[in-house]
Structure formats: C-alpha cells, structure tokens
Amino acid sequence: MKENADVSNNPTALVDADAQVESFRQTRNNRRAELVEDYVELIADLIDHGGEARQVDIAQRLGVAQPTVAKMLKRLAADGLIQQRRYRGVFLTDEGKSLAEKSRERHQIVEAFLCALGISLETARIDSEGIEHHVSGETLEAFRAFVIERNGLADTDV
C-alpha cells in the first residue's frame, strides 16, 4: 500500500512491485503443476473409457514420444499419484484420483465457460487446455456461475 498511494495521481505508474512478484511467483508455481495435472486427468480419462492407461496411449494422446511419458510416470509414481506395474498399465492412487477429478472438473468448467462466451468449440478446447491451470478458485466460481446463468443448468450441469 505504498506505491498504490500515488497511482491515482499517475495513471501510467507501474503496478505495485510486491503484488507483481507475487503474481509471477504464483504463475511459476502453476506452470510446474500443469503437466502433472494434464497427465492425471488424461490417465483418469483413459481408465474410465478403456479400462486401462498404457504408456503408448498416453504418448499418442499427448503427442510426445513414449520414453518422455515413461520418465514422467516415474515422477508421478514418486509423487504418490500413480502406481505402475511393469509392462502393465498405470493406475491412480487415491491422491491421484482426487487430483484428476479436481483437474477434470476445472477443465470442463473452463471449456464450458469459453463456449458460453461464444467461442467456437475447437478454440475453446485449445485455449482451455492452457488456461485451466491458471484459474484460481475465485475465478473458477465466477466461470461456473456465468455458465449456469447462460445455460440454465443444462447439459451435465458442469
């Protein structure tokens, strides 16, 4: 509340430094979590749909090479989010399931929100894949409220 004092006098003043640092820090943290969230969400989708999540399927869906997936899965296992059985598929731990469910719901809301705004489905899909990881709880609730207001709790009620 120091630099803010004269902001009203100087409309071109820089934003408060401490606040900006906090924004950048938060964004860096979100960035580190992005991949993990995408992986567990995708694994949950594959399991729910086909019964199993194999490295090849994950790699094919993400558009990366299979050893890239293998390395990431080791990290997820070390983090306690998945269980690996050699030459079998991977499975989510309770913690992994919880994160996957949270990520999936948030992703769906962001995508539905963009669609409710009038964005094309294709663009909404692409943009939400990145935006989702940077949406705070407060913003997510605003998105959800907007979707409900527009769509009247239709569809899967998000």
Added chain:
Amino acid sequence: MKENADVSNNPTALVDADAQVESFRQTRNNRRAELVEDYVELIADLIDHGGEARQVDIAQRLGVAQPTVAKMLKRLAADGLIQQRRYRGVFLTDEGKSLAEKSRERHQIVEAFLCALGISLETARIDSEGIEHHVSGETLEAFRAFVIERNGLADTDV
C-alpha cells in the same frame, strides 16, 4: 474422422485424439513463449516508466535472481528482441517493441475481462499473469467485446 463416428452413440467417449494432440501441442508452444512475452512486456513497462530497464530491476520485479535474468536477456538478444549494452540497461528492438505492445494489450484485456466478470483486482492480476499466454485471437476478441459491453468503452477503452 474415425473416433468421431461413434461419439454420438457414446456420450462418455474421449475427445477426438487428433484434436486433443493439437490442443496439447498448441499449449506447449504457448508455454515456450510465456517467459519471452513476460520479459519484453516488463522491459517495456520499466522503460516507459523509469527510462531504463536494468537487470536488477527486472530480477526484482520477477522475483528471480539476477543471473537468471542475465541468461534470459542473452536469449532475447540472440532472438533479436532486445539490444544489450554492457553494464547499461537493455533496450527493445522494433521487433521487441512490437511483441511487447501486443503482449501488454492482451494482458490488459484479460485482466479487465476478469474484473468485468466480478473477480477481485488482486485475483484478476494473479490469474491474468498466467492466462494471458493461452488466449487465442478469437478468445481475446470475445473478452474485449465483453468488457466493452459491460463497461461501455469506459476507462482507457482497453
């Protein structure tokens, strides 16, 4: 156009694989551009406000160490976005100015959009710092239209 055929029969089917790959690819590309955009935008802000952009100021604003900034500036210089004068500040090339202006405008629109949605300014600042990099042209125009509709071209008219 293969998996899509039976999507209508199975409401819980996975999204089209090709489309999902494209979303992930696009998001990875956006991720690579994030830091560059934040740097040139911040450099432009510092120059516009204080006349120069020094490594120490950039580092302090970003919340990272000074050698981290030094390394990134080398990359920006190699990419033709800035000019460095040893032990002087850094300056934007025409290309750098162009990218900075584009990034700044997009950032402002995203932040104003979140505020127009009813998000608190603090949260809007934090979330927009990450979201901005994943907003396509189509989505940006929708955001801009929404802000204008709500605010009636007030303020700096974004």
Added chain:
DNA sequence: CCTTAATTATAGCAACGGCTAATTTCTAGG
C-alpha cells in the same frame, strides 16, 4: 585520482521436459 558500492558477467550445479537409439520383456498367433 582512488576507493567503494552497485551492477553486470561468468562459471557451474540441478531439475525438468523433450528427443533417439538400443535393449528387455511380455503377449498372442501359429
């Protein structure tokens, strides 16, 4: 002019997220 403090540069480390190439292991068809 000289010295000191601030700033920048450089060296070297680590984690992450990609990749290719080669090897190992499993599974299914014959």
Added chain:
DNA sequence: CCTAGAAATTAGCCGTTGCTATAATTAAGG
C-alpha cells in the same frame, strides 16, 4: 511351445529455467 511384434525400459543427448558463488566492470564520492 515358439516366435514375431508390441510395449516398456534404459541410456544418453539437448535446451530451458532456476539457483549460488565469484569475478569483473562501472559509477560516484571523497
């Protein structure tokens, strides 16, 4: 039962983004 092909593993490479510690340079004051 054997074997071919698919899948997973392992090894090793690179670029990015962060860090600390240290050296070099500049700018300013006395």
